[in-house]
Amino acid sequence: MGYLDGFKVTFKKWAGTRTDSGKRVTMQYPEEVRPKPERFHGRHVLNRYEDGMEKCIGCELCAGVCPARCIYVRGRDNDPQEPTSPGERYGFVYEINYLRCIHCDLCVEACPTEAITETKLFEFAFTNREDAIYTKDELLVGDDGRPQKLPWEHWDGGFDAAEDTSGWMRATAPSGDARFEGIIAWAGELGYGVRDAEGGQPLDAALLQERERAGAAGGHDDDGAHGGHH
Template sequence: MPNPLGPVAGFGVTFKAMFKKRLTEQYPEYKKPTAPRFHGRHQLNRHPDGLEKCIGCELCAWACPADAIYVEGADNTEEERYSPGERYGRVYQINYLRCILCGLCVEACPTRALTMTNEYELADRTRESLIYTKEELLVGLTEGMVDSPHAIFPGMTEKDYYRGLVTEAAPGTVQQEIHDTGTPQSSADTFGPDEPASAGASPDATTAPGESTEGVKHQ
């Protein structure tokens, strides 16, 4: 037997919503605070003396389900040391055109070098500006730090760094001269010869980091 209130019952949800108080967000004048563990823009962390925590292992890139991360490691030397261990991340890129902010890369990082901030305003006008480079992701220096590359704390080892025994740079620590000719690019439009968007080509949103850009038409 058909329900005589059928046509009216279909508007039940509509009628309930009509009398509810409307919620209007005053953005961007007022920005609602995010949760403490909100998944926002990434950052590359440093040790308390300024050396980088990233060891260029590429586990974050392997864990990324969207293939948004590109990492290229290199060896440290005593004359040019960026991290306490044997290797460091020479090139680090995150393509926020692909990133889904899932946090799997953070879970995969063995040195806690990669974490996520509460920053969520990532909109921009160009594709290149949404490919964040190492210089954009690396946290700034705080009191007691010396910018990398520089020597490790005298008498300390790599394990001592991860045990938290190093709390600041040793007195007299100075930044070493940079000899590496393959220093990562300062912006997304200046790529090195071995990076995924070399030869001056702008990385396309449909091209994964590490894939060839040959034959891809760019706007």
């Protein structure tokens, strides 16, 4: 293709030529927001139980597993008279540096209390370093269980909806392991309550036949027992 052919493509798009599906390739951001996949990893939130107690117990496992070393946590003993979390300790300091975060979701995997999860929000930008380092006050959900909305974040698109904010799948959740399909695995959360059990991933015909044969033989193999998570 010569360089003039490249200009032809550009002119067609500029003139309003649409794709075969009838949709323009270019979206007018921020007025138009592209839908996010179900497991999209965005900005984190720190969750609370239905009674308002914080889920974070300051164990620092999220900070320890983080490959980018963007999480800083310090725990403190709970006040016996006015505890912050149900455990002996709570997260006194919690910071995430989004100049380093790669949104790998390993912190969510490591958390034993489901305190930290990721929303689908990815439309946020900073003009200074301080704004990029989120503190506990900015990460902790409000009294309605929904995330704090900061001035430099673009929330249009419904990313604070219940299905988009928290409690969605880990690799070890029902969609990753067929043995846990239909089992409620998440604790109740402020503003959302107890969520329905996760569904399983669709299995291809060959894997279904393999599982049926294993079941008929009175046993199973490792590949058939895990519901298609790769």
